[in-house]
Amino acid sequence: MIALEHISKRFGEKQVLDDISFELADGRSLAVLGRSGTGKSVLTRIILGLIAPDTGRVTIDGQKLTRRRRATFLEQTGVLFQGAALFDSMKVWDNVAFRLRNGRKRTGRAEARDRAVAALARVGLEERVADLYPADLSGGMQKRVGLARAIVGEPKYLFFDEPNSGLDPVTATDIDALIRELVTDLGATAITITHDMASIRAIADEVLLLDASRARWHGPVADLEGAQDELLARFLAR
Structure with missing residues (x-):
């Protein structure tokens, strides 16, 4: 509560x-x-x-x-910011896995990418999206990426x-x-x-x-x- x-x-x-x-x-x-x-x-x-x-x-x-x-x-806690607030210079999967890679309990690169791809799948995005950049995505897709980032840590x-x-x-x-x-x-x-x-x-x-x-x-x-x-x-x- x-x-x-x-x-x-x-x-x-x-x-x-x-x-x-x-x-x-x-x-x-x-x-x-x-x-x-x-x-x-x-x-x-x-x-x-x-x-x-x-x-x-x-x-x-x-x-x-x-x-x-x-x-x-x-x-x-997972947060979806207004406007998705993605890092333009990072690939989609890096955005999704940011907390996994930079938190107190750091996750290895391969595992972090796998978990990011799984989170993207949960929000309806194909694996190919993982290696794109935010500028390659529509506004709706960027929101989905933001959602994937919010939920990747369960x-x-x-x-x-x-x-x-x-x-x-x-x-x-x-x-x-x-x-x-x-x-x-x-x-x-x-x-x-x-x-x-x-x-x-x-x-x-x-x-x-x-x-x-x-x-x-x-x-x-x-x-x-x-x-x-x-x-x-x-x-x-x-």
């Missing part, structure tokens, strides 16, 4: 997060929704331990996320930052289906930042709506349509 207890964060005069609390059970998928500048990315960085909150605490499986536990948590936790950003509707739908399949197959706990309601319905079990630095609404995806919240209704109408 990932649990946040009374998390607050301020940057200068701007209160970005104010008394945020929620729990996300193992194997559940949460979508974090909100207008631009409402602290969605800051919230995920705090969960990842990349930013320290001013007040409150994050616990993973009931244990506070100390510096030592954060290292273990990050080793168990993570327990997955974080997705605007996974459909820049994609056409058909490709976006394919990526949504792939994310849902991967999260289910891995039994992972997932958190996704997105503004796309179709994506939320496809990949999430529950939704957290942030507004004015607070948690405005949190509940199951199945309860979205009946929620009596004006801002949520505006998102649903888009």
Whole structure:
């Protein structure tokens, strides 16, 4: 379980997060929704331990996320960055295997490539893609490579930052289906930042709506349509 207890964060005069609390059970998928500048990315960085909150605490499986536990948590975590964030100068398989080759438990080149090719296959990419460069790929293929990199270590936790950003509707739908399949197959706990309601319905079990630095609404995806919240209704109408 990932649990946040009374998390607050301020940057200068701007209160970005104010008394945020929620729990996300193992194997559940949460979508974090909100207008631009409402602290969605800051919230995920705090969960990842990349930013320290001013007040409150994050616990993973009931244990506070100390510096030592954060290292273990990050080793168990896969991240899909907005825009895929691939290294242009590295071949696709090198991108996928980056953490395997550079983490605390370094994997040999041959094994790392084999695992990268296997991860690419899981996201629907042929072995020949492994020796291409990111510039040789379409936007949708780059997203798939980013997904392969996120799952190559068989993570327990997955974080997705605007996974459909820049994609056409058909490709976006394919990526949504792939994310849902991967999260289910891995039994992972997932958190996704997105503004796309179709994506939320496809990949999430529950939704957290942030507004004015607070948690405005949190509940199951199945309860979205009946929620009596004006801002949520505006998102649903888009």
